[in-house]
Amino acid sequence: MTDTPPAPGAMTQADIAEWRGGWRTVLGAGIGMGSGVALYLYVASIFIEPISAEFGWSRGDLALGGMISFMSGAVTLPLIGRYIDRIGFRPVAIVGSIGLASVYTLTALQPGLYAAYLALMIAGGIFGGGASSIAYTRPVIAAFAGQRGLALGLATAGTSIAAMIAPPLLAYMIGEYGWRVGFFTLAGLTGIIGMPLALLLIGRAREAHASASDEIDTHAPRVADVSFRDAIRTRRFWLLIAAIACINIPGSGVLGQLAPLVSDTGLSDGAVAIVMSIYAAGLLIGRLVTGFALDRFPAPWVGAITTLVPAIGIGLLMWPAPSFALAAIAVAMIGAQQGAETDLFAYFISRSFGIKNFSSIYGVIAMAGALSTAVALISFGKIHDATGSYDIALTIGAVLFCLGAVAFGLIGRKPTKAAMAAPVS
Missing domain, CATH: 1.20.1250.20 (MFS general substrate transporter like domains)
Known part of the structure; x- marks a missing residue:
């Protein structure tokens, strides 16, 4: 009696084994991405009116800070990626998350100096790259081969879930306790809850150098890593x-x-x-x-x-x-x-x-x-x-x-x- 080959698109035993060994990695990566810099992108607009009302800054002033933060983060992404390849994603995720949480804390404490606000936005952009998908997709692709696409989809869904949960939570905290408590909340979600829980779930997930291939099936020819x-x-x-x-x-x-x-x-x-x-x-x-x-x-x-x-x-x-x-x-x-x-x-x-x-x-x-x-x-x-x-x-x-x-x-x-x-x- 011969084994019946799996139907096209059906999970193989190897696929099931991947999920058995890697579901914690996917969950951890999702929490890491959802509580990282993406979290702020979904709630930043909630802070505009209360900060503008307290300090007298225009929306254009605040938008300029956001743009500077975005640009500073963009130009440092290649350097962050290089560090991840050299020392692993964990140190980068830890430094990025703690740095980002520190920026949130200092923003909550700042007295209304616009120059200080711009400096904090620059720092947030730089640290944010280490608390983003560039870090947390690394353990997912290392843990999955045949099911890599679905694993990435489920992991990145963490940011979508954050987009649904975070805005009403932050709106409540700001409405009840003020915008400064809102930033303290972000600091806790990123540095105290999100990153530690993410790394705990991921555990010692391997970062092996998987073979490169465009083929979906497990019989694809093995291709070496490219410099x-x-x-x-x-x-x-x-x-x-x-x-x-x-x-x-x-x-x-x-x-x-x-x-x-x-x-x-x-x-x-x-x-x-x-x-x-x-x-x-x-x-x-x-x-x-x-x-x-x-x-x-x-x-x-x-x-x-x-x-x-x-x-x-x-x-x-x-x-x-x-x-x-x-x-x-x-x-x-x-x-x-x-x-x-x-x-x-x-x-x-x-x-x-x-x-x-x-x-x-x-x-x-x-x-x-x-x-x-x-x-x-x-x-x-x-x-x-x-x-x-x-x-x-x-x-x-x-x-x-x-x-x-x-x-x-x-x-x-x-x-x-x-x-x-x-x-x-």
């Missing part, structure tokens, strides 16, 4: 740079202007709030569905399809006087792609270039994504100011999403030439 220098010489690396820029400019531009953009369609304030919640749900669904699909279908096609979906969403959003249902579907489609982003790039980088230099390569690609986000945050608002509508910005965004889909489609499934040429250890 950082060789990686940046490949076409695939630059296609990933192009893809993340084409995704982040429209995705971040829409997110940064989401409330006024949806409001301009004629929906009520209550409907706009619900649509924004649907965006958060789209993030979660996008992460889970993309992770599941990456383990079962050709990754370039998964990337291309998930990047075409928000282009359709933008088209629906530009529909004259869209109904609530149409606007909700459109925003969910855009949110789903933004949720898929971390899954896609962590998966492609690990499958294309291996794990030994994963964080260094990821850091450079993430920096490109962060810089393109900064461009989006400025340009979408400026285009609206100049034209009186978001139509031109949305049209450009739809075109960029399509170009991003093309970039994914051009990546191909075969391992990079650099990986094929490198010796297998």
Whole structure:
């Protein structure tokens, strides 16, 4: 009697063994990402009014601090990635989380000096990189091979869950006890609860140098790790740079202007709030569905399809006087792609270039994504100011999403030439 081969897409015994040994790593990474710098990104706007009222700073003053923080974090990501590759993710996550918690604490204690606020924002951007997905995806990709896509999807879902839970919690703390207690709460969530619990769950998860391969099945040919220098010489690396820029400019531009953009369609304030919640749900669904699909279908096609979906969403959003249902579907489609982003790039980088230099390569690609986000945050608002509508910005965004889909489609499934040429250890 012969063993019946598993059905296509079904879990094998090796897959089950991966989950048996790695579910704690996924849970820990999700908690780490959800309580790291992503947590602040979801609640930052809640602090604007109370801080502005106490110190007399304008919203533009506070936005400048946020932009400086974002840029300082972006340019340090390659360095953080390099340190992760050299010393492991744990020391970087510990320093990043404690540093970020310290920034929150000092912000709560600061007397209202704008220069001090800007300095703290710069420090927050730098430390935040160590408390982000660049650190916590590392143990996940090291612990999973056949189920790597789904594992990444579940781990990055931690930020989506944080986006649902944190805003009402922080709004309550600020409303009852003031914005300073809100920052103390963030410090506790990041440095006292989140990071220690994440590392406890991850335990001594291996950081072995897994083989690089674009094939989904376990019979894929083994491909060696690729050095950082060789990686940046490949076409695939630059296609990933192009893809993340084409995704982040429209995705971040829409997110940064989401409330006024949806409001301009004629929906009520209550409907706009619900649509924004649907965006958060789209993030979660996008992460889970993309992770599941990456383990079962050709990754370039998964990337291309998930990047075409928000282009359709933008088209629906530009529909004259869209109904609530149409606007909700459109925003969910855009949110789903933004949720898929971390899954896609962590998966492609690990499958294309291996794990030994994963964080260094990821850091450079993430920096490109962060810089393109900064461009989006400025340009979408400026285009609206100049034209009186978001139509031109949305049209450009739809075109960029399509170009991003093309970039994914051009990546191909075969391992990079650099990986094929490198010796297998």
